[in-house]
Amino acid sequence: MIMNTVIDAHNISKVYNKETIPVYAVNNVHLHIERGEFTALVGPSGSGKTTLLNLIGGLDKPDDGQVRINGLDITGLSADQLIDFRLKNIGFVFQSFNLIPVLTAKENVEFIMQLQGVERSKRDARVKQLFDQIEMADKLDSRPAQLSGGQQQRVAVARALATKPQFVLADEPTANLDSQSAANLLDIMAKLNKEEQITFLFSTHDQRVIDRARRVITLVDGKITSDTAAVSTKHGHAGGKK
Amino acid sequence: MIFIMAWRNIWRNKMRSMVIILSIAVGLFAGIAVLALYKGMMKSRVRTVIDAEVGHLQLHDINFKKDYEPKFVLTDGASILKTVSSMPAVKLAAPRSITTGMLSTTTGSAGVQINGVVPQLEYEASQLKKKIVAGKVFDPVKNNEIMIGQKLAKKMKLKVRSKLVLTFTDTASNMVSGAFRVTAIYKSDNTPLDEKNVYITMTDLNALLGISSGFHEVMLLLKNDEDVNKVQQELKQLFPAYQVESWREISPETDFMVKTTDQYAYIIMVIIMFALAFGIVNTMLMAVLERTREIGMMMALGTNRVRVFALIFLETVFLTLAGTPIGILTGWGTSAYFNKHGLDLSGMGRDMMGSFGFGTMIYPEFPADKLLVVMLIVTGTAIFSCLFPAIKAVKLRPVEALRR
Numbered sequence: 001m002i003m004n005t006v007i008d009a010h011n012i013s014k015v016y017n018k019e020t021i022p023v024y025a026v027n028n029v030h031l032h033i034e035r036g037e038f039t040a041l042v043g044p045s046g047s048g049k050t051t052l053l054n055l056i057g058g059l060d061k062p063d064d065g066q067v068r069i070n071g072l073d074i075t076g077l078s079a080d081q082l083i084d085f086r087l088k089n090i091g092f093v094f095q096s097f098n099l100i101p102v103l104t105a106k107e108n109v110e111f112i113m114q115l116q117g118v119e120r121s122k123r124d125a126r127v128k129q130l131f132d133q134i135e136m137a138d139k140l141d142s143r144p145a146q147l148s149g150g151q152q153q154r155v156a157v158a159r160a161l162a163t164k165p166q167f168v169l170a171d172e173p174t175a176n177l178d179s180q181s182a183a184n185l186l187d188i189m190a191k192l193n194k195e196e197q198i199t200f201l202f203s204t205h206d207q208r209v210i211d212r213a214r215r216v217i218t219l220v221d222g223k224i225t226s227d228t229a230a231v232s233t234k235h236g237h238a239g240g241k242k
Numbered sequence: 243m244i245f246i247m248a249w250r251n252i253w254r255n256k257m258r259s260m261v262i263i264l265s266i267a268v269g270l271f272a273g274i275a276v277l278a279l280y281k282g283m284m285k286s287r288v289r290t291v292i293d294a295e296v297g298h299l300q301l302h303d304i305n306f307k308k309d310y311e312p313k314f315v316l317t318d319g320a321s322i323l324k325t326v327s328s329m330p331a332v333k334l335a336a337p338r339s340i341t342t343g344m345l346s347t348t349t350g351s352a353g354v355q356i357n358g359v360v361p362q363l364e365y366e367a368s369q370l371k372k373k374i375v376a377g378k379v380f381d382p383v384k385n386n387e388i389m390i391g392q393k394l395a396k397k398m399k400l401k402v403r404s405k406l407v408l409t410f411t412d413t414a415s416n417m418v419s420g421a422f423r424v425t426a427i428y429k430s431d432n433t434p435l436d437e438k439n440v441y442i443t444m445t446d447l448n449a450l451l452g453i454s455s456g457f458h459e460v461m462l463l464l465k466n467d468e469d470v471n472k473v474q475q476e477l478k479q480l481f482p483a484y485q486v487e488s489w490r491e492i493s494p495e496t497d498f499m500v501k502t503t504d505q506y507a508y509i510i511m512v513i514i515m516f517a518l519a520f521g522i523v524n525t526m527l528m529a530v531l532e533r534t535r536e537i538g539m540m541m542a543l544g545t546n547r548v549r550v551f552a553l554i555f556l557e558t559v560f561l562t563l564a565g566t567p568i569g570i571l572t573g574w575g576t577s578a579y580f581n582k583h584g585l586d587l588s589g590m591g592r593d594m595m596g597s598f599g600f601g602t603m604i605y606p607e608f609p610a611d612k613l614l615v616v617m618l619i620v621t622g623t624a625i626f627s628c629l630f631p632a633i634k635a636v637k638l639r640p641v642e643a644l645r646r
Contacts (some may be wrong), residue, residue, distance in 0.1 A: 059542055059641040079639075080546065087544020094644065098539040102250035107243065114243050115544055159543075 005071075006167050006199050007033035012065030014222075015035055025051040026062070027222035033167065033201055038193045040213035041203040048222040049203035050171055056201070057090050057169045058082040070166060070193070084224050087115055091160030093170035093202070098156065099144040105155045106140040112162045130158040133195075134188050150181025152186060161192055170202035174209055186212045246551055248556035252564075255529070262525050263565040265404040266624060269518040270569025271576070273511045275615045278577035278606035279585070280507045285502050285607060287600055290431050294369045296492045297336075297461040298470050301477060304485045306458055310355075312451045313413040316484070319456040325480065326462060328381070331469045336360065336367035338459040339447045343410025345390075345440060347398050354394070354440050356408055357455070358447025367461055370428060370441060377402035377426030386446055388422035391436025392429040400424055408442075412452045431600060494548075496515070504612070510570050515623040522627035524619045525556060530631045537635050538643020554635050558628035562621050569620070570613070577608040 009031040016023045025048045035040060041049050054060040056067055058074045059082075066073050069089060077085060086092075099108045108129055113123045131137045134154040144152050153173060160168045170189075174182035190212060193200050202209065210216055218226040252259045265415045293297055301322065303314035316322055319337055327335045339358035344351050357364075361380040365371035370389065371379055380387050388408075390400060400406060402424050422442060430436055444457060464473060470488050477486040490497040530537070537550060588602040609616070 054641050055543070059644070083541060083544055083546050086542065088547075092539075092542055094539065098535070098644075100247065100536065100540065102247055102254060103243070107246070109243050112543055115546075115549070 004035045005032055006037075006069065007031065007201065008066075008068040008071075009052075009056060010066045010068065011158050012052075012055055012062040012067060014048075014060065015063050018063075024048075024222045026055060028065070029219075029222070029224055031056075031110050031217070031224070033199060036193070036197045037200055037215055038190065038200045038213055039202070039215040039217060040210050041201060041217050041219060042205055042210055042218035043203075044205065047219045049219055052219065052221075053171050053201070053203055057092065058086050077092065078180060087112070088163070089166045091163070091165040091168040091198075093153070093156045093160050093168060093173045095172040095175045099152055099159070100157060101144050104141045104143055105136065105151075106145065108144070108155055109159045109162050112159055118162050118163070126162060130161060133192060134158050135184075148181065150177050150184060152182070153185050157185065157189060157192070159195065161198060164196065165198065167199035167201060172204055172206070173202055174206050176203065179208070182206065182208050244553050245556060248553050249560055251529070251533075251553070251562050252557050253455030258525055258528070259564075262522060262561045263568065264571040265518055265521045266562050266565025266620060267568035267572065269514055269623070270566060270616065270620045271573045272514045273620060274570065274609060274613075275576065275606070276510050276514075277504075277507045277609035277612050277616065278573070278581075279604060280503045281609050282577075282585075282604045282606035283579070283600055286431075286502045286604060287496060288500060290600075291375050291493050291496045292467070292489050293463070294373070294430055295435065296434065296489050297367060298449055298489055299462040299477065300487050300585070301460040301462070301481065302458060302485045302487075304483065307485065310340065312339075312411065312453070312458070313415075315339075315413070315453055315458060316460065317456040319460070322460055322481065322484075326460060326477070329473065329476070331464050331466065331473050332462055334363065334367055334463040334464045336363040336461045336463075337444065337457040338364075338461060339444050339451065339453060339457045340459055341447070341451060343408050345394070345398065346407045346409065347400060347404070349399055349484050352394065352398060353437050353438075354408075356410065356447060357439055357441045358444035358451075359441055360444050364441065365370060367463060373428035373430050373445055375429045376425045380425060380443055385443075386420060386422045387425040387442065389426045389428055389441040390424055390490040391433075391439060392427050393433050393437040394440070395424070395427045397437065400427075408450075409439075410450075412450065414452060418450050418452075420446065422446075423514050431602075465563060497557060508615075508619075511523065511619055515619060518620070519623050519627040522558065522561075522624055523630055526554065526628050526631035527634065529557070530554060530635045534643045535646050536645070538638055538640045540645060541638065542640040550636050551632045554632035555625070555628055557620075558624050558632075562624040566617060566620065570617075577606045580604075580606045581608070 011028055012026055012029050013024060014026040018027055029052060041052065043049050051060065055062050058077070061075055066075050068074070074082065074085060100111065103111060109127050109130060110123050111125060131140060134157060136151060136154055139147060139151060144193060147155065173183060177185060186209060189200060192198060216228055217224055301316070303316055323335055323337055326332055337360060340354050343354060343356055345354045365379070375392060388406065395401070404424045405421060406424065407419055407421050409417060412418045421516040428436070448457070464470060474486055474488050541550060584603045584605050586603055
């Protein structure tokens with residue numbers, strides 16, 4: 001069971017303005033995420049969702065506590081080690097798409113695999129598979145500017161999954177999408193979660209996303225106030241911990 | 243992929259990239275232009291020194307040039323002249339008798355170097371005939387004619403057919419004088435020499451100096467510039483008792499200028515490159531700052547610092563490579579045009595150029611031998627200029643960059 005713990009955040013805190021008026025963006029948080037979970041991190045704006053994701057993703061370091069990914073304490077890694085660690089272990093989906101504008105959809109996905117040194121034939125096969133899964137096989141050569149917001153976010157998800165990471169962190173992935181695009185994206189994420197057993201942790205205050213999550217963690221003022229199985233079971237994915 | 247990204251990135255803001263490309267092209271063009279101009283000027287100066295002033299080599303009595311005393315004559319001048327004229331590398335050998343003295347008129351006097359020449363040889367040796375701006379060449383049947391420089395003519399208020407008196411000491415150290423009539427006024431590219439040198443026939447000068455046979459100097463023009471050292475060595479062996487000097491020894495200031503030209507040109511280039519560097523730093527920094535979020539996202543996804551650095555570096559290299567051929571072609575085209583038609587710098591001041599011994603018509607020469615150095619300087623500048631923006635990019639913290 002311990003071997004299945006992907007994310008283990010232990011008493012982590014992040015404080016801003018330490019010298020003047022300290023603000024706890026994340027305050028003594030414990031969090032365990034198991035392999036294959038599809039978890040929503042919810043809370044009002046400023047509750048610390050993005051900061052917590054940054055700490056878990058190794059983009060920022062906690063002032064206190066430890067973050068263990070697959071048992072490795074990443075808080076002790078250097079900036080360069082963290083870059084390498086993120087490349088090999090974590091997929092990111094950002095709120096505002098963040099595709100590289102000069103690369104085509106295919107190249108955006110392929111880029112991460114190339115950084116990992118994946119050989120061309122395997123890259124091509126994986127790209128084909130992912131674009132089939134996100135239902136954008138006809139948009140391989142489109143530049144981000146030629147894609148809709150929803151399509152860009154689907155490419156971002158494909159990119160996050162390209163190297164089969166340990167888990168995917170998605171920061172408000174549907175915030176800039178219309179209902180239909182958001183629903184499509186969630187369908188794809190849920191399908192990939194199920195098919196590839198990839199762990200998803202996403203911050204959101206979008207009820208559509210919360211409805212699809214199997215576990216919902218609520219964060220208020222940097223503290224976890226609740227951690228429950230999702231109330232909605234309409235998609236049959238309910239079944240979180242605690 | 244980094245290559246593709248770098249190439250496409252430079253076309254994201256076409257206007258900005260074109261500004262950098264043109265800056266690099268202009269920098270390269272300026273570098274080539276400066277070198278071409280200097281090379282042209284130096285070549286012209288060297289040609290003037292060789293063809294119109296001192297020749298390739300000169301031969302004197304070993305004591306003559308210490309004080310220009312007229313007694314130090316090449317007494318076996320005729321035999322020397324015959325020997326050197328028969329050397330295959332020698333194009334022309336011209337004898338000269340030389341002394342220093344005073345030129346006097348009713349209005350004043352001036353110190354001059356009096357050159358006694360064999361007119362027909364001197365017209366070719368120092369292009370004296372071509373330099374005449376007023377009057378006519380020496381009359382073969384008349385005596386006591388003199389050619390003076392325009393600068394001296396103005397100073398002494400002399401015109402063609404004016405009379406003047408030359409006073410100097412003869413070989414026995416007696417003061418002698420001779421009255422001369424100006425037959426021609428000449429003008430060369432070297433104003434200070436025009437003010438100093440006057441020409442009379444060797445027959446007239448030798449008669450006044452009391453030289454029955456011989457002269458003071460043999461000036462040699464060679465067929466090829468490259469033969470100077472070789473012929474100088476041969477002459478030293480043939481005439482060990484005489485002083486054999488090359489134009490580099492006779493005109494050390496010209497030799498110094500030639501040797502330091504490249505350094506001056508490179509100093510000017512470095513100044514131009516500084517301006518170019520600031521332009522590139524500014525533009526590349528803007529490019530980095532505009533893409534802070536994108537670079538932060540790339541680093542968040544796992545792009546390491548080396549690759550981020552390489553991206554900015556490659557963008558600068560591509561811009562440099564795009565600008566380089568433009569700069570070289572325009573530099574080559576411009577120098578080729580002016581090499582053919584000449585670049586008239588008389589607008590900058592004819593007297594000023596002349597006072598430094600330069601003609602006002604310059605024929606810039608494309609510095610093919612320096613092209614690699616120029617390209618290396620420009621490329622080095624561009625690469626050096628990208629360091630600051632590239633370091634700025636690699637120092638970005640993804641978490642902060644993504645917030646922007």
